[in-house]
Amino acid sequence: MATGRTHRPATRSRGIPEATVARLPLYLRALTALSERSVPTVSSEELAAAAGVNSAKLRKDFSYLGSYGTRGVGYDVEYLVYQISRELGLTQDWPVVIVGIGNLGAALANYGGFASRGFRVAALIDADPAMAGKPVAGIPVQHTDDLEKIIEDNGVSIGVIATPAGAAQQVCDRLVAAGVTSILNFAPTVLSVPDGVDVRKVDLSIELQILAFHEQRKAVEEGAAADGSHPAAAPREDSAEQGPDGDVPAVMPA
Amino acid sequence: MATGRTHRPATRSRGIPEATVARLPLYLRALTALSERSVPTVSSEELAAAAGVNSAKLRKDFSYLGSYGTRGVGYDVEYLVYQISRELGLTQDWPVVIVGIGNLGAALANYGGFASRGFRVAALIDADPAMAGKPVAGIPVQHTDDLEKIIEDNGVSIGVIATPAGAAQQVCDRLVAAGVTSILNFAPTVLSVPDGVDVRKVDLSIELQILAFHEQRKAVEEGAAADGSHPAAAPREDSAEQGPDGDVPAVMPA
DNA sequence: TGCTGTGAATCGCTTCACAGCC
C-alpha cells in the first residue's frame, strides 16, 4: 500500500507543464527527422504540422524552455534538438530492465526505438526458469531471483513491466525496493507505489475500449443506418461529432 | 492531409467528457473483478481505490452516465458493469484487424485482453509474402494485397497498426479508404486522417522519454545529497507525489 | 515583412463541500 496522498500542485516555478513535457518527445522526433534531412531552420508552423499539433501550442511549449527561436526566421533545428534532448534527460544513457519476456516483452526488447534514443536495455528478466539463459534480441534472459542484484549492479532506475497482471504488483514492489523509481507498466493493473516513484501505464484494452466508445457514438449519430448487428438501446440524442482535437498524454505523477 | 477542422463544441447535452470516457474502462475492470468475487455493492470510496482514482472524481464521472447509485449504500456492481459496458459499446462485438505482424503485432494478436472484452481479432495482415498463411495466435496471416477485401468482408471499423513507421501512413490511408474509422497506432509516426476518423497512439519511446524527464528531475532535486539513499519519510513537500493517478488520454480526432 | 514570445481570455477537468436521499 502506499496511498500516501499529498496532492500537491506538482508544477513549481521552474516546472514545465506536464502536457508540455509529454509533447517534447514528439517535437524531438520531428526535429530529428528534419536534422537528418539537413534542414537548418524550421518555423513553428512547419514543425507544428510535422508533430501534429498547432503552432500556438508549440510556441507556448518552447517558451517554457527558453527563447530558442529567432523572430522572423524560426528555430535552429540542431540547437533545438540539443535543448530538448537535454531537457528530457536524454543526453545521458538510461539503463532499463524489462521484466516479463513473453510476446510483449520480447517485442519490447526488439524494439529499435529503445536503444536509439538514450535508452539501453540493460537486462531481460523472466520468472520462467526455462527462459533463463536464452537470448532475446541478443540479450540473455535472467531469472527473477536475481532481480535485485541486476538492478543494483546496473544502476537501473527505469523498469518496464510486461508480466501478466497477477504478477505485476509483486514485480513492481521488488523493483521499487531495489531502487527503481520510474516504471512503465504494460500489465492491465493499477500499481501502488510509494511517493517519489513515477508510473506510466500503457493499456491496450483501455485504448480499444475508448475507440469503441467513439465508434459506437458515430454509429448512433449516423442514425437510422440500415443494419447494425446491435441496435443501441439508448436512443440518446447526442450529436457530439468527434472532438475538435485534443491530444493529450497521461501523466501519473507519483 | 486532411486538416479540415470542424471544431465542434464536442460535448453537447448528453456528451460525456473525454477524460471520463478514458476512465470508464478502468472502472469496468475493477468492477469486473468485484463481480467475479460476487461482491454485490461497492461504495465510491472502495471502487475509487481499486481503480486508482479519488472518489469525488469517480462520482462525478458516474454522474455523467446517470444516477446509478443508491445514497447511503453505494453502487450495484452488476448493474454498473452493464451500464458501463453499454456506454462503451462493449455489448456488441467489434471485429479488429491488426496490420503488421512483427514482434509487436504477434504480441497483440496473442494478447488475451483483446478477445475478452468485446473485441475479436478478425484478421492479421502483413506485407511479407513469406508470412502469408502462417498462423499467429491461431489466426492465419493474410497479405496486405487483400486488405480492402478483408476490411469489407468482415465489417471492420477498428484497425491496429503495428507496422514500421515508414509504412504506417500508407497502411492508414488504405484502412481509412476501406472503411475503418478508428485506428490504434503503435508506429512512431503522426498519422494524418480525414475528419471523422479517430486515432489513438501508443508510443513506447515517448513514454520512456517522459519517465526520463522526471527521473532526471529527481536526480537534480536530490541535489547535493551524497548518495541515493531514500529518505522515504519526508521528501520535500514539493516533489511530485504519487497522485492517485492522473491519467488522461488522447483523442486525436481527425 | 515575417515569425517568435507571451499576456489575457477561454475551456475543460478536478476538487470541494454540502444538499438530498436511503
Place this chain on the structure above:
DNA sequence: GGCTGTGAAGCGATTCACAGCA
C-alpha cells in the same frame, strides 16, 4: 448516519491575438 449526486470554486492547459524583434 452514511453515501451519492452536483453546483460552484479552483486550476491547469489551450487558444487567441498582438506586441516585439530580426
